[in-house]
Amino acid sequence: xxxxxxxxxxxxxxxxxxxxxxxxxxxxxxxxxxxxxxxxxxxxxxxxxxxxxxxxxxxxxxxxxxxxxxxxxxxxxxxxxxxxxxxxxxxxxxxxxxxxxxxxxxxxxxxxxxxxxxxxxxxxxxxxxxxxxxxxxxxxxxxxxxxxxxxxxxxx
Amino acid sequence: xxxxxxxxxxxxxxxxxxxxxxxxxxxxxxxxxxxxxxxxxxxxxxxxxxxxxxxxxxxxxxxxxxxxxxxxxxxxxxxxxxxxxxxxxxxxxxxxxxxxxxxxxxxxxxxxxxxxxxxxxxxxxxxxxxxxxxxxxxxxxxxxxxxxxxxxxxxxxxxxxxxxxxxxxxxxxxxxxxxxxxxxxxxxxxxxxxxxxxxxxxxxxxxxxxxxxxxxxxxxxxxxxxxxxxxxxxxxxxxxxxxxxxxxxxxxxxxxxxxxxxxxxxxxxxxxxxxxxxxxxxxxxxx
Numbered sequence: 001x002x003x004x005x006x007x008x009x010x011x012x013x014x015x016x017x018x019x020x021x022x023x024x025x026x027x028x029x030x031x032x033x034x035x036x037x038x039x040x041x042x043x044x045x046x047x048x049x050x051x052x053x054x055x056x057x058x059x060x061x062x063x064x065x066x067x068x069x070x071x072x073x074x075x076x077x078x079x080x081x082x083x084x085x086x087x088x089x090x091x092x093x094x095x096x097x098x099x100x101x102x103x104x105x106x107x108x109x110x111x112x113x114x115x116x117x118x119x120x121x122x123x124x125x126x127x128x129x130x131x132x133x134x135x136x137x138x139x140x141x142x143x144x145x146x147x148x149x150x151x152x153x154x155x156x
Numbered sequence: 157x158x159x160x161x162x163x164x165x166x167x168x169x170x171x172x173x174x175x176x177x178x179x180x181x182x183x184x185x186x187x188x189x190x191x192x193x194x195x196x197x198x199x200x201x202x203x204x205x206x207x208x209x210x211x212x213x214x215x216x217x218x219x220x221x222x223x224x225x226x227x228x229x230x231x232x233x234x235x236x237x238x239x240x241x242x243x244x245x246x247x248x249x250x251x252x253x254x255x256x257x258x259x260x261x262x263x264x265x266x267x268x269x270x271x272x273x274x275x276x277x278x279x280x281x282x283x284x285x286x287x288x289x290x291x292x293x294x295x296x297x298x299x300x301x302x303x304x305x306x307x308x309x310x311x312x313x314x315x316x317x318x319x320x321x322x323x324x325x326x327x328x329x330x331x332x333x334x335x336x337x338x339x340x341x342x343x344x345x346x347x348x349x350x351x352x353x354x355x356x357x358x359x360x361x362x363x364x365x366x367x368x369x370x371x372x373x374x375x376x377x378x379x380x381x382x383x384x385x386x387x388x389x390x391x392x393x394x395x396x397x398x399x400x401x402x403x404x405x406x407x408x409x410x411x412x413x414x415x416x417x418x419x420x421x422x423x424x425x426x427x428x429x430x431x432x433x434x435x436x437x438x439x440x441x442x443x
Contacts (some may be wrong), residue, residue: 059262063194064194132259
């Protein structure tokens with residue numbers, strides 16, 4: 001198989017990876033150890049593979065890795081600073097907004113993109129932002145409450 | 157995943173994209189948002205041509221025409237102040253229902269049309285807006301009305317050409333507009349969608365009318381007979397009844413896992429009534 005090179009930033013670090021031209025971003029990120037990017041439905045329905053590309057949430061199962069050339073990718077691994085969690089992560093913990101955790105990285109990244117764009121969203125806006133990420137454990141109430149709390153800056 | 161792909165190109169211009177497409181022959185595919193192409197999972201693709209850097213992401217006014225570049229995302233369209241203000245915002249509202257936030261950050265207007273789906277949410281308002289599609293090939297560009305773009309179920313007349321942009325010509329003065337969608341959720345695929353545009357004269361009679369529907373025939377359609385029935389009439393209860401009956405006669409829905417043909421037909425009646433009521437009641441648009 002032919003290979004090519006892709007240069008991008010992942011969580012603020014410059015990367016230069018050898019990929020196959022048909023590789024999907026999801027596969028490459030997991031191959032490189034970013035396991036917070038979850039392999040779910042692989043058809044753009046469940047949202048578990050969400051990452052931010054240049055600040056915008058996308059489904060990495062639908063994007064070719066070559067399309068990430070020169071872009072900035074943020075995965076859930078890039079949110080914390082050392083031992084200090086992102087306020088959204090703190091809020092998810094405080095609200096018990098995690099059960100099995102499979103959808104959690106995607107929920108948090110979608111929330112991150114929303115709050116970056118709109119620091120004080122309405123509940124409806126939070127629900128819309130999370131609607132592309134399926135939780136099959138419990139539901140959405142606690143994640144929604146967590147995001148709203150993070151937006152209020154209280155974290156709880 | 158796409159093991160057969162040997163080359164991935166990101167042309168910086170339409171000209172370069174066309175050259176690559178020509179060289180790639182039948183084994184080359186154009187990709188933009190990827191939300192259809194990747195899901196289809198076609199395993200014979202040798203060459204991918206990513207056109208998202210070919211200068212086709214824009215929303216501009218050219219004279220009295222609004223033009224939207226083929227790789228403009230649904231998110232860009234739904235958030236564009238110009239498109240939100242255009243024709244009651246029907247195109248922006250339709251774009252806002254094209255899947256999740258993530259999908260709308262990827263999916264493009266050109267892709268929504270190129271896919272040829274009868275349920276393409278943006279096609280319905282674009283039909284009501286008399287939109288035209290600009291296609292480019294090695295010989296040049298041509299503009300075709302969206303009504304001539306579809307060629308049967310999941311078939312378009314694009315051929316080897318590339319969709320460059322969509323043009324929305326000047327709208328009738330004082331036009332009133334509506335977009336209506338019925339889906340299992342707001343962002344799910346349409347079971348039925350409808351768009352309408354009305355221009356009334358000073359006596360309140362219909363001077364100009366457009367009724368378009370999606371997911372109720374092999375392509376997005378205009379209900380032309382129903383539009384003709386509206387001409388010259390006042391927007392009262394009897395007009396609505398007659399026109400909605402005609403719409404139900406004109407559509408050719410199918411039964412599938414999402415809905416039965418009979419249900420879809422009935423919902424055409426309901427959505428067109430809502431759309432016309434909204435147009436008659438004022439400007440603006442709701443879902």
